[in-house]
Amino acid sequence: MEKLPKLLIVAFVLALAGCKSTPTGPEQAGAGVEERSPGAAPAAQPVEPSAVAKVTPAAPSGDAGIAALKDPKNILSKRSVFFEFDSFAIKDEFKPLIEAHAKFLLSHSTIRMLIQGNADERGSREYNLALGQKRADAVKSVLMLLGVKESQIESVSLGEEKPRNPGHDDSAWAENRRVDLLYSGEF
Amino acid sequence: MRRTAVYALAALLAAPGARAQLSIEISGAGANRIPIAIADFAGDGLLPQALSAVVRADLERSGMFRLIETGARPLSEAAAPDHAEWRSRGADALLAGSVSASGPERMEARFRLFDIQRQAQLGGAALAAAASQLRTTGHRIADFVYEKLTGERGVFSTRIAYVVKSAGRYELQISDADGMNPQTALASREPVISPAWSPDGRRLAYVSFEAKKPVVYVHTLATGRRHVVANFKGSNSAPAWSPDGSRLAVVLTKDGGSQLYLVNADGSGVRRLASSAGIDTEPFFSLDGQSIYFTSDRGGSPQIYRIPAGGGETQRITFEGSYNVSPRISADGKSMAFISRSGGRFQLAVMDLATRQTHVLTDSAKDESPSFAPNGRIILYATEIGGRGVLAAISSDGRVRQRLSVAAGNVREPAWGPFVNY
Numbered sequence: 001m002e003k004l005p006k007l008l009i010v011a012f013v014l015a016l017a018g019c020k021s022t023p024t025g026p027e028q029a030g031a032g033v034e035e036r037s038p039g040a041a042p043a044a045q046p047v048e049p050s051a052v053a054k055v056t057p058a059a060p061s062g063d064a065g066i067a068a069l070k071d072p073k074n075i076l077s078k079r080s081v082f083f084e085f086d087s088f089a090i091k092d093e094f095k096p097l098i099e100a101h102a103k104f105l106l107s108h109s110t111i112r113m114l115i116q117g118n119a120d121e122r123g124s125r126e127y128n129l130a131l132g133q134k135r136a137d138a139v140k141s142v143l144m145l146l147g148v149k150e151s152q153i154e155s156v157s158l159g160e161e162k163p164r165n166p167g168h169d170d171s172a173w174a175e176n177r178r179v180d181l182l183y184s185g186e187f
Numbered sequence: 188m189r190r191t192a193v194y195a196l197a198a199l200l201a202a203p204g205a206r207a208q209l210s211i212e213i214s215g216a217g218a219n220r221i222p223i224a225i226a227d228f229a230g231d232g233l234l235p236q237a238l239s240a241v242v243r244a245d246l247e248r249s250g251m252f253r254l255i256e257t258g259a260r261p262l263s264e265a266a267a268p269d270h271a272e273w274r275s276r277g278a279d280a281l282l283a284g285s286v287s288a289s290g291p292e293r294m295e296a297r298f299r300l301f302d303i304q305r306q307a308q309l310g311g312a313a314l315a316a317a318a319s320q321l322r323t324t325g326h327r328i329a330d331f332v333y334e335k336l337t338g339e340r341g342v343f344s345t346r347i348a349y350v351v352k353s354a355g356r357y358e359l360q361i362s363d364a365d366g367m368n369p370q371t372a373l374a375s376r377e378p379v380i381s382p383a384w385s386p387d388g389r390r391l392a393y394v395s396f397e398a399k400k401p402v403v404y405v406h407t408l409a410t411g412r413r414h415v416v417a418n419f420k421g422s423n424s425a426p427a428w429s430p431d432g433s434r435l436a437v438v439l440t441k442d443g444g445s446q447l448y449l450v451n452a453d454g455s456g457v458r459r460l461a462s463s464a465g466i467d468t469e470p471f472f473s474l475d476g477q478s479i480y481f482t483s484d485r486g487g488s489p490q491i492y493r494i495p496a497g498g499g500e501t502q503r504i505t506f507e508g509s510y511n512v513s514p515r516i517s518a519d520g521k522s523m524a525f526i527s528r529s530g531g532r533f534q535l536a537v538m539d540l541a542t543r544q545t546h547v548l549t550d551s552a553k554d555e556s557p558s559f560a561p562n563g564r565i566i567l568y569a570t571e572i573g574g575r576g577v578l579a580a581i582s583s584d585g586r587v588r589q590r591l592s593v594a595a596g597n598v599r600e601p602a603w604g605p606f607v608n609y
Contacts, residue, residue, distance in 0.1 A: 050323075050346065050607075052361045052370035053411030057377075057397040114399065123533060124512040124526060124555060125380050125600070126425045127482055127489055129401060130438070130445035130466040133422050137443070155440070156400035157422045161378035168574070187399040 066111075068104075069183055075100045079181040080164075081139055082174065085120075088134045090142060098139060101181055102146035105153070114182040115139050115155040118162060120173035129159030139179045220253040221336050224278040226262035228298070229285035234321060238286050238296055241325025245343040246332060248365065249564075250587030261285075264299035264311055273303045280309070280336055284328070292318045298328050300335055309335045322367060327609065342560045346604040347567060348372075348382040348391055349578060353596035359393060361408060364560075364603070366591045372408055381425055384604045385432050385452075391602075392416065392426035392435055403437055405452060416454045427470045427479070428452075429496070436460065436470035436479055447481060447494075461494055461501065471514050472496065480504065480514040480523065491525060505538070507545065513556060516540075517563040522583065524557035524566050535568050537583060548585045558603045559583075569599045 068074045081094045090098070105113060117136030119128035136155035143153055165172035223246065231237040246252040255278040262268065262283040273281050284298030299311030312331065316324045326343035333341030342364055351358045359373040359382060373379060377396040384391060389408060394401045401424045406413035417423035421440030428435055432452065439448050439457075447460040447467045460479070461467055466489070469482040478493050483501075485492075488509040494501045505511035510528035517524070520540070527536040527545070532552040538545045553571040560567065560580075565587075567580045572590070576597030580589040592598060 050408075052372050052408045054371045054374060055406070055411045055413065056374045057395070116399070123510065123528065124469065124482070124489075126438070126469045127466070127512050129380075129422060129424050130468045133440050133445050134466070137440070154400075154420055157440075158378075158396060158401075159380075161380065161396060182399070 066108075066183075076104055081135075081179045081181075083135055083177045083179075085173070085177065088131075088138045090138055095142075098142050099146060102143050102148050105143065105148045106146075109149075109152065111152070112184045113143075113153045114187040115143075115153060116162075116180045116182060116187075117155065117157040118164075118176055118178050118180070119157075119160050120176045121160045121163065121168070122173070125159055125161070129157045129161075132157035132159045135177070135179050139181075220251060221279055222253045222255050222277050223280040223282065223332070223336070224255040224257050224273055224276065224303075225282045226257045226284075227259065228283070228296070229261045229263040230287055231261060233288070234286060234294075236321060238321060238325050238328070239282075239284065241322050242282065242329045242332065245326060245329035245341075245365065248589065249333065249341075249343075250582055251333070251337055264297050268301055268303075270301075270303055270306045273301075278303050280332075282328075282332055284311075288318075289315060294318050294321070294324070296324050296328065298331075300332055322363065326363065326365075339564065340562050340606060342562050342565070342603075342606070344607045344609070345561060346388070346607075347558075347578075348384065348600075348602045348604065349569075349598055350379050350382070350600040351593055351596045351598050352378075352576070359391070361391075361604075372406060372411070380600050382600060382602045383426050383428055383435075384602055385428050386430055386605055387432055388605045388607060392428065394424045394426070403435070405435075405454075414454060416452070417448075417450055417457070419457075425468050425470060427472055429472050430474055430476045436472065436481075438468045438470070447479070449496075460496075460498055469513055471516060473516055474518055474520045480516060482512045482514065491523070504540075504543075505545075511536075515557050515559055517559045517583070518561055519563055522563070524559060524568075524583075526554055526557065535566065535581065537566070546585070548581050548583075549579075551579075554579075556600050556602075558601050560603050561606045565603075567601045567603050569601055 068076050071077055075097060078097050115136045117132035119131040136157055140153055140155040163176040165175040225239055225243045228239045231239055243254055247254055255276055263285040264283045268281055281301040281303055286294055286296045289295040295315045297313045300309040302309050314324050314327060329343040330341035345364045346361050347364055348361050351360055355376060357375050357379045358371045359379050360369045360371050362369040375397050380394045382391050382393040390405050392405045394403055401422045403417040403423045403426050404413050405416050417437050419439050419441035423439055425438040426435045434449050434451055437448050437450055438445050445466045445468050447470055448457055449460050450457045463483060463485045465484040467481055467483045471480045477496055479496050480493050482489050483492050489512050490503060491505040491511050491514045492501045492503050508527055508529055511525055513526045515524045523538045523540055525536055526533050533554050534547050535549045535554045535557055536545050536547045551570045555569045557566050557568040565580050565582055570579050576599045577590055577592040578598050578601045
C-alpha cells in the first residue's frame with residue numbers, strides 16, 4: 001500500500017442531530033465552523049465533504065388578551081373574509097365584519113393587526129403568494145378608508161401554504177381563498 | 188484531529204434527517220446511448236458498497252449510456268485491457284479501477300478510462316477521501332467518464348435542495364443529485380418555499396414563514412449561519428441570485444403590490460427594479476446577468492416578461508395561453524423552462540429563446556417549480572402523483588424521465604445546485 005497522503009481539508013461539523021439551534025433574532029448563531037489545516041501537497045486529490053448544519057426556528061406564541069376578540073357572540077371573533085375565484089373584490093356580506101374590526105382598531109390604537117391573504121393551491125406558489133397579497137391589500141384598503149392608520153396594520157400573504165381545508169375540490173378551494181385577521185399576540 | 192473529523196462526518200451521515208430518503212424510478216432512454224463496460228474495481232469487495240456500482244448507477248440514470256455486461260472479475264486500472272475482447276462484447280469504452288485503504292477511515296480510488304474503438308487511453312486519476320465519502324468519490328468518477336465521452340460536464344457531483352412536508356413539519360433538505368445522502372438544513376413548523384442556490388453552491392436563499400409572514404433569508408449550509416435579506420413591511424419573497432452572487436432580485440410589497448427589487452446579498456442597498464400596476468414576481472437572472480425574466484399579470488393574465496437588470500423597457504416573452512409562469516433559463520442561455528396551463532392542467536414546457544418555439548414536455552396536471560441541471564441536460568420539477576408531492580426530472584429532449592419520492596411526505600420546491608469545482 002502507498003504511504004497515505006496528508007489530509008488537506010477537514011470539515012469539522014459540530015452541529016449534529018439533537019444539537020438544534022434556536023434562533024433568537026434575525027441573525028442566527030453559528031452552528032459550526034469550517035476549518036482548514038495546511039499540509040504537504042497530496043499525491044491524490046482530496047474529495048471534499050459537503051456538510052450541512054441544521055437549524056430549527058422557534059415558533060412565536062402569545063395572546064391579545066382581549067375577551068371581545070374571542071367571544072363567539074361578538075362579530076370581532078369572526079376573522080375571515082372569503083373571495084371568489086380569481087377575484088380580489090370584497091363581497092357585501094363581509095363589510096359589517098370589516099367595519100367592526102375598523103372600529104375596534106380605532107378605539108385600541110396600541111393594538112396592531114396582521115392581515116394574512118391566502119390563495120387556493122392551483123398554479124405557481126410564488127404567483128399564488130402575490131394573489132393572496134392582493135386580497136390582503138384589498139382588506140387593508142377598506143380598513144384605511146374607514147380611518148384606520150396604516151401604521152397599525154400590515155398586509156401580508158401566505159399564498160397557498162396554509163390552506164384551511166386540505167382538500168382538492170371546489171369547496172376546499174373556496175375556503176382557502178380568504179383573508180385572516182390576526183391581532184397583536186396572535187402572530 | 189483527523190480522526191475526530193472523520194468520526195464527526197460519519198455521525199453526520201447517520202443523522203436523523205437521513206430517514207427521508209428519496210427513492211428513484213427511471214423510465215425511457217436516450218436515442219444514441221454510448222455502450223460502456225464498467226468492470227468491478229479491484230478492492231470493491233472490501234467496501235460496504237462497491238464503488239463501481241455507484242459509477243454504473245450514475246451513468247445509467249443519465250440515459251446517455253448503455254452498460255455492457257462485464258462479469259464478476261475485477262479489473263484494475265493498472266492492467267492492460269484486452270481491447271479485442273471488449274470490442275467483441277460491444278463496448279466503445281471501458282472503465283477500470285481499484286480501491287485501497289490509505290489510512291484509518293481513509294480510502295484511495297484509482298481509475299482509468301479506455302477508448303476501445305481507438306485502443307487508446309482517455310485518462311484517469313487518483314482520488315483520496317474519507318471512507319464515508321465513497322458515494323461522492325463515485326460521482327466524481329462518473330463526472331469524469333461523462334465529460335470524456337459526451338464532451339459535456341456531468342452533474343453527478345452536484346446537489347439538489349427541496350422541501351419535505353410531513354405532518355406539521357417542513358424540512359429544507361439538501362441531497363446528492365441522485366437523491367441519496369439527504370441532510371436537513373432547516374426544520375420548521377411553518378412553510379419554507381423558493382430555495383435558490385448561490386452561484387458558489389455554499390448558500391441558499393429561501394422564503395420562510397416562521398414569522399407568520401414571508402421573509403427572505405440567506406443561509407450558509409456548512410455552518411447553519413443565516414441572515415435576513417428582506418424583512419420589510421408586507422411580504423418578502425421569490426429570491427433569485429445574480430450570476431456573480433453579489434445581489435438578489437426579490438419581490439417586496441412594502442410600497443404596495445408585489446413588485447421587483449434588487450438587494451445586496453447582505454440585505455443592504457435595496458432598490459426598485461420595475462414598476463407595474465399589477466403583480467410582478469418570480470424573477471430569474473439570465474446567465475450574463477444582463478436581464479431578468481419574471482412573471483407578471485400586467486397584460487391581464489400571468490405571462491413571462493424580460494427586463495434589463497438595470498431597469499428599463501420590458502419585453503413580453505410568452506403569448507400562447509392564459510397562464511405562463513415560473514421562468515428558469517438554462518446555463519447556455521438558449522432555453523427557458525416554465526409552467527404553462529392548458530385545459531386546467533399545469534405542465535412543464537420549454538421554449539427555444541431564439542425561435543420562440545415551445546414544447547410541452549409532460550402529460551401531468553400539477554407541475555411546478557422547474558429547475559435546470561447546471562449542464563442544461565435535465566429539468567427537475569415538482570409534480571403530484573396519487574395526491575402526493577413528488578419530484579420528477581426529465582431530460583430536456585423529453586426522452587428520459589426520473590421520479591424521486593419520499594416515503595412519508597410531500598416533496599416540493601426543488602432547486603438544482605451549481606457545478607461543484609474540485
